[in-house]
Amino acid sequence: MTLNIYLSGEIHTDWRDQIITGAKDLDVQFNSPVTDHGASDDCGVAILGAEPNKFWHDHKGAKINAIRTRKGIEEADIVVVRFGEKYKQWNAAFDAGYAAALGKSLIVLSQDEHQHALKEVHAAALAVAKEPMQVVEILRYVLKGSLPA
Secondary structure, three states: OOEEEEEEEOOOOOHHHHHHHHOOOOOEEEEOOOOOHHHHHHHHHHHHOOOOOHHHHHHHHHHHHHHHHHHHHHHOOEEEEEOOOOOOOHHHHHHHHHHHHOOOEEEEEOOHHHOOOOHHHHHHOOEEEOOHHHHHHHHHHHHHOOOOO
8 A cells, every 4th residue: 555645834844854764665655845935935926927015926826836735635645744843834734724624634743832722733633743753653553553663
């Protein structure tokens, strides 16, 4: 069984690379949003033209990014959403809600200090992990039925 995993959320750390590297022996495929922050922010105006108002600049980019995000989440078997320590990832909360509404298996990756703020997101998740390697171990268990050593 091959699992299609969508890695959503925070883009300022290497958590995706940690999961991908840790899962290299598993039958999984990964997909994610564009993680180049500048490209993600400016794709709308770079493709469709400049906007004098920052709202419309961001609006264009968000809609173009949503094409990739929706497709990735819709095709995923499991959606992993990371909420980072420093930055507010409002888009990650949307991704988690969208995945849950589609009935996708949702794993949330967050820290204890966000427990209260993410209580509804955590309630929708099938697992809440603190470290990327815990996500790898969940995937290993789901695919192979084996527990960590």
